Amino acid sequence: MKKIVNRATAPTPKFFKVLRNVGLVLAAVGGTILAAPIALPVLVTTIGGYMAVAGGVLTATSQLTTTDDSE
Structure with missing residues (x-):
């Protein structure tokens, strides 16, 4: 769970x-x-x-994408 929170707060491209x-x-x-x-x-x-479901999935997936390659 902590890993997801760290990803959500990390910089997004x-x-x-x-x-x-x-x-x-x-x-x-x-x-x-x-x-x-x-x-x-x-x-x-x-x-x-x-549209509502696709927008929610797109938003969540994009928010959890980071530039950190160490994982």
């Missing part, structure tokens, strides 16, 4: 910072679609769910 931000945007858009106060077609809500 620039490319993965960009990917992390893209993931955050995807998660936000997907969450907005899912929380829309109007009834949307099933296809749109399904896509919104996939």
